[in-house]
Amino acid sequence: MLDSTRDIKAVLIISALFAPFITQATVYNGIDFPDGATSFADVVVDYDPAFDGNTGPLPAYQDAAQALGIPDHPDADPEPEYVSLGDGGYIILRFTDNSLTGSDSNALDLWIFEIGPDVEDTFVDISKNGIDWFSVGEVGGSTSGIDIDAFGWGTSDFFSYVRLTDDPNEGQQGSGGTIGADIDAVGAISSAPPIPIPAAVWLFGSGFFGLIGIARRKKS
Numbered sequence: 001m002l003d004s005t006r007d008i009k010a011v012l013i014i015s016a017l018f019a020p021f022i023t024q025a026t027v028y029n030g031i032d033f034p035d036g037a038t039s040f041a042d043v044v045v046d047y048d049p050a051f052d053g054n055t056g057p058l059p060a061y062q063d064a065a066q067a068l069g070i071p072d073h074p075d076a077d078p079e080p081e082y083v084s085l086g087d088g089g090y091i092i093l094r095f096t097d098n099s100l101t102g103s104d105s106n107a108l109d110l111w112i113f114e115i116g117p118d119v120e121d122t123f124v125d126i127s128k129n130g131i132d133w134f135s136v137g138e139v140g141g142s143t144s145g146i147d148i149d150a151f152g153w154g155t156s157d158f159f160s161y162v163r164l165t166d167d168p169n170e171g172q173q174g175s176g177g178t179i180g181a182d183i184d185a186v187g188a189i190s191s192a193p194p195i196p197i198p199a200a201v202w203l204f205g206s207g208f209f210g211l212i213g214i215a216r217r218k219k220s
Contacts, residue, residue, distance in 0.1 A: 031111055034189070035098060035188070038097055038191065039187040039191045040070055040095075040188075041067065041069075041095055041162060041187070042068050042095065044068065044092070044093060044094075045130060046090075047089075047091045048086075048089055048091075049084065049085055049086030051086060051087065051090070051166075054087050054088065054179075056180075057177060057179050058178070060080060061083065061084040061177075062083065064083050067091060067185065067186065069185065070185060070187075071113040072185070073113075073115050082183055082184040084179060084180045085182075087166060087180050088166055088180070089180050091183065092161060093161070093162050093164075095159075095161075095194065096194060097194060098191045099193065100126060100159040101154075101190050101192040102153045102154040102190060103155065103190045104155050107149075108147050109146065109148045109190035110126070110146045110186070110187070111144070111186070111187045111189055112124065112145075112164065114139070114144065121140055121167035121170040122164050122166055123135070123137075124165075126162055127162075127163070128161070134153075136151045155190075155192075164186070166181045
């Protein structure tokens with residue numbers, strides 16, 4: 001029986017953590033995302049458009065936050081709704097309310113929304129911890145998908161980070177304007193909760209029982 005305010009608070013916390021991963025499937029630019037808006041990267045970890053001495057794109061196109069959330073280019077906003085990577089530049093994005101996983105099939109798992117008239121290839125790497133990176137190939141200009149299962153990953157793998165690096169041998173060279181791949185959004189078609197459920201159960205379950213034990217020891 002729970003016999004303290006601390007016990008009750010612990011139960012409420014655990015209940016919130018184990019709430020169902022509720023989402024609503026949504027189609028963006030013709031691509032079906034089963035987890036809707038939750039599917040998209042929502043944190044910029046790093047951005048460097050000035051690779052190898054290049055000055056990068058114009059400042060108006062260096063707002064890295066434009067790569068976050070759902071694809072929204074074009075819309076009525078006069079400001080650019082994308083970020084330019086620069087010639088050979090890169091951006092690192094993180095999923096915080098979901099994770100990228102495989103599908104155990106040849107279905108596309110990750111989708112890159114790149115806009116603009118130029119075909120500007122982009123190297124794609126994924127990471128579970130933001131330290132160890134794994135290449136999942138290169139995507140061409142415009143919106144492109146990647147099957148991460150083709151690189152050895154599956155439904156038991158969960159990735160929180162995506163790194164996009166402009167191919168310096170494609171598109172405009174040097175600096176200026178919107179040079180480099182122009183990224184509007186990055187979404188996980190194969191999307192999972194941010195922490196695998198078994199790990200979450202062990203972590204928070206042990207913490208919960210620890211709180212109960214502490215509360216009871218204080219009363220004894």
